[in-house]
Amino acid sequence: MPDKNKYSIDLPIVVALVLLTDLFILIPELAATPIRTVLGLPMVLLLPGYALIAALFPAKDDLDGIERLALSIGLSIAVVPLMGLGLNYTPWGIRLIPILASLSVFTLLMCLIAVYRRAHLPSEKAFSVSFDDVYKALKSPFSTQPESRLDRILTIILVISVLASVVTLVYVVVTPKQGEKFTEFYILGMNGKADNYPTQFTLGDTGQVIVGVVNHEYEPVKYTIDLRLNNNSLSIPSDVKSFSLEHNTTWEKTVIFTPNSVGNNMKLEFLLYKNDNLTVPYRDLHLWVNVTGGMNATL
Structure with a gap:
């Protein structure tokens, strides 16, 4: 057999x-x-x-x-x-x-x-x-001799619910959803990691960091970056100062800056503005730096 x-x-x-x-x-x-x-x-x-x-x-x-x-x-x-x-x-x-x-x-x-x-x-x-088992399983909910009318109705509802759940799950997966709108803004040391930032300067020295922006806003965005030391703006190149990004794209550049004042524990701010709103920063980061000068420098 x-x-x-x-x-x-x-x-x-x-x-x-x-x-x-x-x-x-x-x-x-x-x-x-x-x-x-x-x-x-x-x-x-x-x-x-x-x-x-x-x-x-x-x-x-x-x-x-x-x-x-x-x-x-x-x-x-x-x-x-x-x-x-x-x-x-x-x-x-x-x-x-x-x-x-x-x-x-x-x-x-x-x-x-x-x-x-x-x-x-x-x-x-x-x-x-077997194929016969599958056929009987699919046919049984709709057979003309169910145990009771209530059982038949409940079985049909269950089958419809399962099918509706599967269709809904497939729709949710294949249909792109717009998630939370946000922008990543970060600064890295020259080793590409979030450490070894330049924090000790002599007046006239330059510092370098890597600044990155990632657009998750689901639309093109114009960004503007401003560097401030104790609320005084520092000079940065124009291609760093302002740029545009498409959705889901990354901008990353080395930013060179020169502190213009002397002091201890001064706040070096990296301010990011969105589109043409230059009043309130959209994102902000900062470092605490020390800048020394000559004998007459005010500390």
Whole structure:
């Protein structure tokens, strides 16, 4: 008698979806289509958990269909962040390709284990899903002989709710949303890090820092930068003084300045203005600097 388990379609479908998702992410022409998102959702939210459940519970009597589906979603939500946490401590980091590779290898490996474990069970005890099972499952909520009219109504409502949730989730993912509008403004030392700032000067010396601006305003913005030492403006080049940025673009330049007064713990301010509003700074940063002069300098 042929082994009924070999005709199970659930694991081949999982493998096919994993490989198809890989193609739609790795091939640039396919990655530009909305199908990538449609395939990516089950790749993250369903397939890893389903493959793990199939490997852990190969027998038909271990779990019923609803329990398998619910646990598949729950375990997927648990497994994927753990993979991301693990990748964070590897040289590859949390990037698209390492995450895709990890999810694919994990899911395919669990499918192989599930196939192996099911094959070592009697065919009548191994869990399997056939086309007939899928057809009956889809048809049963709408059958003409439900247990009661109330059960039929509740089942139909449940099916519609699940479909509406899936459609809503897909819409939310594929539709770009405008997030919070803001501008990043930062200063770095010449080593490219947030330390080793120039703070000790002799009058006439120059200092250098890296100033960066990132536009997250969802529109082009004209920025103006002003450097002030104890509320006195310092001279800076015109290409640093004023510039425009498109949304989601970064501006970063080395700014050279020369303190024009002597004192201790003086406030060196980096002021950023947005568009033509030069009255109130949009963002501001500062350093505390010391400037020494000659014998007659006032400290």
